[in-house]
Amino acid sequence: MSKKNADEAGLEIIETPEALAGQINKAEAFFIKNRKIVLGIVGAILVAIIGFAGYRFYIDGQEGTAQNALASVVYDFEADSLQKALNGSGGNEGLLSIADSYKGTDASNLANFYAGVALLKQGKYDDAISHLKSFSSSDLLIQARAQSLIGDAYFEKNLPADAISYYQKASDYEKNEYFTPVYLMKLALAQEKASKPADAIATYKRVIEEFPLSSEVVNAKKYMGLLEGQVGK
Structure with a gap:
């Protein structure tokens, strides 16, 4: 038809x-x-x-x-x-x-x-x-905080791979100038503990480049320099 x-x-x-x-x-x-x-x-x-x-x-x-x-x-x-x-x-x-x-x-x-x-x-x-x-939670800060705390618990259990997963979620969730650099620093430390120095260096660089006004930048530069010295960069 x-x-x-x-x-x-x-x-x-x-x-x-x-x-x-x-x-x-x-x-x-x-x-x-x-x-x-x-x-x-x-x-x-x-x-x-x-x-x-x-x-x-x-x-x-x-x-x-x-x-x-x-x-x-x-x-x-x-x-x-x-x-x-x-x-x-x-x-x-x-x-x-x-x-x-x-x-x-x-x-x-x-x-x-x-x-x-x-x-x-x-x-x-x-x-x-x-x-x-x-x-x-739909709250921009509390949900990321919960993810970071789960990462802390896994870090304390000496399970850095699991900690990395949750620190990554926290740092990627609704990025902001105040808390995201903190989560990234935790992520980098977990990556170091998991024997992933290249990943840790990249994460420290993110703190420095993406959040230059953050109070975490000083430590990010220091830890990245130490790590680069250890891996011969």
């Missing part, structure tokens, strides 16, 4: 009751023939919609409780009372409980970040990595 004829057929459906009735009859026949399939699809869509609405209602109800619990425990975290912050005190829930009990809420997500930092300070690197990996 040509485009013109197709257009005319379309107009016929609109303009003549007989043509419209024919299309309705075809639709009815299709529904009768495929009734179970059609109803099954419609039912699945309704279940998904109702399920999502119910989930959001539940999560919204949990969010207020979780935020209140988090507000209480942050004081302990900021006071460096890490054990109290992690496990709770005086009837208040701790970061570990908030992260686990209110999954899906913003408070649980943030509790994972705080818990990761506290566990890292305590030298519990595997637990710190687990909580920090469970954290995600």
